[in-house]
Amino acid sequence: MTGYWESTEPGAGRRAPRADAVSDAAVLSLNGVWRFRLSPTADGTGAAFVADDFDDSAWDTMRVPSHWVLEEFTPLSGGPARSMRGTEEGPLYTNTAYPIPLDPPRVPAENPTGDYRLVFGVPAGFGPAVLRFQGVDSCAKVWLNGRELGWSTGSRLPFEFDAPVRPGRNVLAVRVHRWSAGTYLEDQDMWWLPGIFRDVELLARPTSGAIDDHFVHAGYDPATGLGTLRVDCPVDAVVEIPELGVLMPAGRTASVAVEPWSADSPRLYRGVLRSDGEAVDLAVGFRRVEIVDGVFTVNGRPVKFRGVNRHEHHPDTGRTLDRATMIQDIVMMKRANVDAVRTSHYPPHPEFLRLCDEYGLWVVVECDLETHGFIYAGWDGNPPADPAWRDAVMDRLHRTVERDKNHPSVVIWSLANESWTGETFGEMERWLRERDPSRPVVYERDPSYRNSDFYSLMYPSLDLLEQIGRHEEPTPAGISADEDARRRALPFLLIEYAHAMGNGPGSLSDYWRILSTHDRICGGFVWEWIDHGYNAVADDGTPFVMHGEDVDYEPSGRRFCLDGLVFSDRTPTPGLVELAKAYEPVSITVGSAVTIANARHSASTDDLVFRWTLEDDETPRASSALAVPPLGPGETVELPLPAGATGHAGRGDLVLTVEAALADDTVWADAGHVVAWGQTLLTSTPARAPRPAPPGRAVTVDDGEVAVGEAVFDAVSGRLRRLGALELDGPWLDLHRAPTENDHGQGAINDIASVWRKTALHRMLHRTDAVSAGDGWLRVAGRTAPRTHPHGVAWTMLWTEDDDGVALEATADFVGPWADTPYLHRDVWVPRLGLLFALPGGVERAEWFGRGPGETYVDSFEGSRIGRYARTVDDLQVPYPVPQENGNHVQTRWLQLTGPDLPCLRVVGEPHFDFTARRWTSVALQEARKPHDLVDSGRVWLNLDHAQQGVGSASVGPALPERYRIPRERTVWRVRLGAV
Known part of the structure; x- marks a missing residue:
């Protein structure tokens, strides 16, 4: 026997969906502490709990809004209060798979169900009321004062009931099922988190003149500068916008000169829609959204989305977010030059969109629909292709559009995510175009794009993206010539790219160079904004970040919930630093001249101040303001180098930096916040010519050691033992790094980490074949190779006495079958080519001149300036919640490592090198599961690398x-070392 929770209908008893609004009618928040009891099946606690006089004094308490799997309370089995986190009863993470059998619309009998009760008072004269739930996961049935109001699915969407409240005491009872038929429409690469997780409100409704809905139509003509305003309303009402002098009946149209709304100039005109019973706030943004000749435009100008995908997440409360957290997200985005959000994969809390209107973000609102898990059935029974699900699918679109239709920030509607194809998509598109023709529609997964105004893909390669920009991409399989011709005429929207999982993503600037070059491409959205990890505590009290792999449950998306540009606690990752550079709205190129280009959509640069600084590797030399004429959108100016920055002689590298910063405080940043910068090296220390390689001689041994200037080497292994008074060991040729999440690829695709493990790059054997020495020099030759396999690296290290230490010239020859290796039949690409040293554990501090201050890699360094930096060794580590390679620094000119009572080790590049320094080996980093697994080895392990991939x-x-x-070719590199 099935229940309502297994119905393909979307609900019953609900009011029609309507616009989100801020009204002067009374509102009673029902958020707070409710009574709660969790049961193992959909029967819940039975029928009695809805009664007025039901005794719930023995029940648990539950915060509303919240997810019960993230709260601490008495669990199903009874006993003391505990958290469900990390258990099969708690939060579950899947990426594509459903956590229940694929048997639509049925769900398991084991269906955890929460019964909620709230006793609340209603003041006399409150009047007729509406009960509104902003979000309940995944299915809820509601009773008020013992009377059944109805039920609903659609977890991230509001639903309302007429609420016959009475003055004084009222009793609200809600039954929430973890699994329902709606579960099959919500497979959205996220944690499964049941509960009443958004606000619950009682809304007073006037007995006459109630403004139950309204639709703001605010267009803009970029040719005339005129805005047109019409506000549709089902009752007689007046529209008043004092700043514009607008006072007119609803349904009439006014034409008035306005400043248009855009993400970089979020101009809102505040007003009111007033009837004889109610007043509703208006925040009107005038803009025109259209596609012109295959180019997406707003207000007549092309738009390039500098975007991110955003799930709602908090490390303690899940998808329950307060307003302060939403503002924090938006402020961090704006400061990182992000100007667009795709609400993956559901509409956000309505307050978030109100803030986007105010702060200025382009928004793609996505319907609460994804059926990705039907891929495991070969898409058989996919709901958008099954008429039985038609009403449920259409209901989700109606509730999305009606709620969010009045937000100027919303410029595109997304029908769904990763739900393959089906005739219902055609019906969704037709209804949407009739209801709101002012915005285009996107749906990425159908290869014909018949229901989309955009051609869209996820995660294309750089080469494919370049082809798309030139309209030269290959034709998708299975579509007709007419469909392909239409698709090629569409603008391209990169709906997801640059998967920000772990250390990465790389190539952000490469992607943006392509995105910004081609008119067809209207930008993209990085996946994604935030890691979905939860604050947790190990048995010994050690805090850690919990991810999907920490739950003993299958199926599991494992660690793929940790794929954000900010960590779960909203600490920025190095990836966000790189994205901020790629997304700069003002381009500053410093070379023989200074070229400044305004890439903003509609704002000039008159809100910015420009300045320059000149530094060498020791101290700042000069700085001043830079006079730059105001640049309109799309304008460019070329200026000579500042007079005060030229003619400086001196030693070392001379770096000129030009910045653009906010002239005044804004709602999202203070004056002085840097929005863009550019740099150039005016002078650079030339690499010294290497000393010629001397002829071989017999080794002169003194107590098993050989001295070259201040350096002392082991006579047998050739390893450096002392440099001046500094005890150390090494170097070893190093080809290994602890794999990043990206090195593991996706399943078997691009899994280069498994190749490294199979070829034991983490446990290479080193052999010294020859040591020869002479006056002021030492040559060591050897081979480094893995067990089992025939390939390896033959190397030589030539040490020569230097002015204040020793110079090292390292040569590496890749020998044997590194390409298409026997047995593996795979190419073996090494992640690192460099030198590994063991230093005393007392080394505490690193100072360097190069890129910094954060980690940099060959494909992710453009967001880090060249300069002089200092950090402790501990602060060089990036605390990824899954330990992996981190903390590298490219283009390092020189490095100094110091510690109490230790000589300073100085390394100088010829011309530069990569370095990492940590208190554990790369092998220990590879084997650690959590950051607290990493233990100080008693040494500092220093990599001086020619390169890291x-x-x-x-x-x-x-x-x-x-x-x-x-x-994998013969490579020679040089560094100089000294200890003072």
């Missing part, structure tokens, strides 16, 4: 571009 974004995306791999 890029990080890419292959965890979901293309393979690492070959230009960011390390060539």
Whole structure:
């Protein structure tokens, strides 16, 4: 026997969906502490709990809004209060798979169900009321004062009931099922989190003149500068916008000169829609959204979305977010030059869109619909293709559009995510075009794009993206010539790219160079904004970040919930630093001249101040303001180098930096916040010519050691033992790094980490074949190779006495079958080519001149300036919740490592090198599951590398571009070392 929770209908008893509004009618928040009891099946606690006089004094308490799986309370089995986190009863994470059998619309008998009760008072004269739930996961049935009001699915969408409240005491009872037929429409790469997780409100409704809905139509003509305003309303009402002098009946149209709304100039005109019973706030943004000759435009100008995908997440409360957290997200986005959000994969809390209107973000609102898990059935029974689900699917679109239709920030509607194809998509498109012709529609997954105004893909390679920009991409399989011709005329929207999982993503600037070059491409959305990890505590009290792999449950998306540009606690990752550079709205190129281009959509640069600084590797030399004429959108100016920045002689590298910063405070940043910068090296220390290689001689041994200037070497292994008074060991040729999440690829696709493990790159054997020495020099030759396999690296290290230490010239020859290796039949690409040293554990501080201050890699360094930096060794580590390679620094000119009572080790590049320094080996980093597994080894392990391969974004995306791999060819590099 099935129940309502297994019905393909979307609900019953609900009011028609309507616009989100801020009204002067009374509102009674029902958020707070409710009574709660969790049961193992959909029967809940039975029928009695809805009665007025039901005794719930023995029940648990539950915060509303919240997810019960994230709260601490008495569990199903009874006993003391505990958290469900990390258990099969708690939060579950899947990426594509359903956590229940694929048997639509049925769900398991084991269906955790929460019964909620709230006793609340209603003041006399409150009047007729509406009960509104902003979000309940996944199905809820509601009773008020013992009377059944109805039920609803659609977790991230509001639903309302007429509420016959009485003055004084009222009793609200809600039964919430974890699993329902709606579950099959919500497979959205996220944690499954049941509960009443958004606000619950009682809304007073006037007995006459109630403004139950309204639709703001605010167009803009860029040719005349005139805005047209019409507000539709089902009752007699007046529209008043004092700033515009508008006072007119609803339904009439006014034409008036306005400043248009855009993400970089979010101009809102505040007003009111007033009837004889109610007043509703208006925040009107005038803009015109259209596609012209295959180009997406707003207000007559092309738009390039500098976007991110955003799930709602908090490390303690899940998808229950307060307003302060929403503002924090938006402020961080704006400061990182992000100007667009795709609400993956459901409409957000309505307050978020109100804030987007105010702060200025382009928004793609996505319907609460994804059926990705039907891929495991070969898409058989996919709801958008099954008429039985038609009403449920259409209901979700209606509720999305009606709620959010009045927000100027919303410029595109997305029908769904990863739900393959079906005739219902055609009906969704037809209804949407009739209801709201002012915005275009996107749906990415149908290869014909018959229901989309955009051609769209996820995670294309750089080469494919370039082809798309030139209209030269290959034709998708299974579509007709007419469909392909239509698709090629559409603008292209990169709906997801640059999977930000772990250390990465790489190539952000590469992607943006292509995105910004082609008119056909209207920008893209990085996946994604935030890691979905939860604050947790190990048995010994150690805090850690919980991810899907920490729950003993299958299926599991494992660690793929950790794929954000900010960590779960909203600490920025190095990836966000790189994205901020790629997304700069003002381009500053410093070379023989200073070229400044305004890439903003509609704002000039008159809100910015420009300044320059000149520094060498020791101290700042000069700085001043830079006079730049105001630039309109799309305008460029070329200026000579500042007079005060030229003619400086001196030693070392001389770096000129030009910045653009906010002139005044804004709602999202204070004056002085840097929005863009550019740099150039005016002078650079030339690399010294290497000393010629001397002829071989017999080794002179003194107590098993050989001295070259201040350096002392082991006579047998050739390893450096002391440099001046500094005890150390090494170097070893190092080809290994602890794999990043991107090195693991996606399943078997691009899984280069498994190749490294199979060839034991983490446990290479080193052999010294020859040591020869002479006056002021030492040559060591050897071979480094894995067990089992025939390939390896033959190397030599030539040490020569230097002015204040020793110079090292390292040569590496790749020998044997590194390409298409026997047995594996795979190419083996090494992640690192460099030198590994063991330093005393007392080394505490690193100071360097190069890129910084954060980690950088060959495909992710453009957001880090060249300069002089200092950090502790501990602060060089990036605390990824899954330990992996981190903390590299490219283009390092010199490095100094110091500690109490230790000589300073100084390394100088010829011309530069990569470095990492940490208190554990790369092998220990590879084997650790959590950051607290990493233990100080008693040494500092220093890598001085010729190169390390890029990080890419292959965890979901293309393979690492070959230009960011390390060539397997004869390689020579040089560094100089000294200890003071």
